[in-house]
Ligand SMILES: [Zn+2]
């Protein structure tokens with residue numbers, strides 16, 4: 001690993017945290033405040049050293065996200081009517097349709113954004129929450145990378161919802177072809193929002209709080 | 218231990234640091250424990266952020282009402298602006314989705330840019346900050362994950378492929394403005410570091 005950080009660390013191998021120093025760090029603006037402050041004097045943000053309800057909120061949003069992900073995959077995302085015939089396409093159906101056009105790259109993007117990312121995110125958040133709840137020996141930098149990746153990539157699942165909106169807006173030719181949104185579009189959008197809220201409720205500081213033995217740094 | 222303005226707390230892992238001054242231009246100060254960038258010593262970063270945000274905001278007005286996609290076929294012709302796309306869900310049970318898409322693609326990106334300009338605009342020309350600057354800056358950061366203009370762009374690309382065999386598609390002026398906004402926003406975010414921006418606001422207030 002890199003050893004560049006140790007030179008500037010006045011406290012040696014063990015890093016002093018705001019909580020151990022009896023202070024609270026503002027997560028909005030990085031200001032250090034007294035433990036008795038309720039709001040940050042610089043930015044006015046709420047100060048919480050460790051919120052005991054944070055993990056509960058993570059799980060609550062997580063469950064809501066998983067529950068809505070099921071109908072999002074079972075019901076149609078798009079309802080296309082061409083000259084009196086109506087056909088419905090689910091998320092996976094839409095991907096298969098793209099493959100029929102030979103657009104494998106785009107099919108891959110949509111599959112990745114609509115299926116792989118949500119499922120991967122559910123697994124990753126559950127893994128982090130369970131680990132942090134119990135105390136762990138995993139290297140914190142690995143967990144942080146996983147968390148930051150999950151937080152960053154989660155928003156990209158919205159692609160399919162936007163595609164539906166664009167198609168519905170463009171294809172409105174009463175007799176020839178019309179595209180309408182299916183109920184799955186709503187379920188999917190909500191599922192993505194709830195999973196984002198679940199990731200945002202996770203307090204990354206908890207990764208360091210319950211480490212049992214530090215592996216090397 | 219008493220809190221002092223020199224102390225910086227890593228928002229990611231809670232590690233305490235002491236930064237008497239900003240790092241030299243071109244250098245970054247990282248958290249000793251989790252390596253998160255805490256401060257970057259960029260010259261005139263504030264001015265860059267404000268100029269980029271203002272450019273993106275101007276482009277945004279073009280984006281919302283001009284058509285960004287045009288669909289043409291011998292028989293029919295249709296074009297859609299971002300505004301029309303947002304309204305496409307506005308009927309019946311889909312109405313909440315319409316509001317959500319409007320928020321993600323138009324309202325929140327515009328709100329974020331305006332808040333940033335409100336908070337940092339006066340600083341960039343060496344004036345005293347406007348009232349509520351701290352609150353505006355905090356909210357700009359809170360809104361960050363919910364402003365999804367760049368994701369919408371990828372959605373446009375996917376829609377293009379899906380409609381390719383139905384009709385000829387062409388990109389309107391709004392498409393290119395939108396692409397520019399996405400690049401500008403990404404550029405702007407690389408200029409921002411929480412500690413540096415907040416310190417700039419602090420020093421402007423006490424002056
Ligand atoms: Zn603060």
Ligand SMILES: [Zn+2]
Nearest residue numbers: 227230248251
């Ligand atoms: Zn840190």
